[in-house]
Amino acid sequence: MNTTSERRGRRLARTLAAVTAVFTASALAVWPASPASADPANLNDCRADARPSYVDVNPWQARGNYIDAWRAPYGIQSLDALRITATGTTRIDYWGANKNVQGDSALAPNGWPLPGERQYMLIGRVSTGYVWHDARGRYYEPNQWFPVGGNSGCLGIVVFAGSVAPALQLGINDPNISDNGGGPYVTVRQWW
Numbered sequence: 001m002n003t004t005s006e007r008r009g010r011r012l013a014r015t016l017a018a019v020t021a022v023f024t025a026s027a028l029a030v031w032p033a034s035p036a037s038a039d040p041a042n043l044n045d046c047r048a049d050a051r052p053s054y055v056d057v058n059p060w061q062a063r064g065n066y067i068d069a070w071r072a073p074y075g076i077q078s079l080d081a082l083r084i085t086a087t088g089t090t091r092i093d094y095w096g097a098n099k100n101v102q103g104d105s106a107l108a109p110n111g112w113p114l115p116g117e118r119q120y121m122l123i124g125r126v127s128t129g130y131v132w133h134d135a136r137g138r139y140y141e142p143n144q145w146f147p148v149g150g151n152s153g154c155l156g157i158v159v160f161a162g163s164v165a166p167a168l169q170l171g172i173n174d175p176n177i178s179d180n181g182g183g184p185y186v187t188v189r190q191w192w
Contacts, residue, residue: 042081046154062170064090064180078159084152088184114145126166129159
């Protein structure tokens, strides 16, 4: 037999479910969607090492003591694919210790720009939008560092409508870049 309290409980549960559904639908309409997969054609072209739409003619130096931005002569747009390759070393202190673009085998602790990745390796980020990192199988958020090293692998760019075009920035996974010098030489390939 149904008691009055059981009926009220079921009615309350149905009401809460309806309210939750309304709030969820409202939130989905207002909150930005998580980034969708970047355009498969551009990523697939990168993965297949097809001829890029643009390649840096000359490698440029990502200085060890700065956060350098790629000049992106054609800009970066949503669904572009990028591959960053680099060679060389960075001086990481005033006494002349140099680290290869791949960095140390030691992983960076909390407090470093990219904890959990190699210390002193080349890293990148975009100022707006998201980066799909094929080799890591995950997205990186705006201004979140991602690993590059000697070869970033394929990167897919996702920018929400109305956002400013992203800038690609490169740096070294080092919490104190003020005593650094030199830096790797970088080439960026871009598919659109």
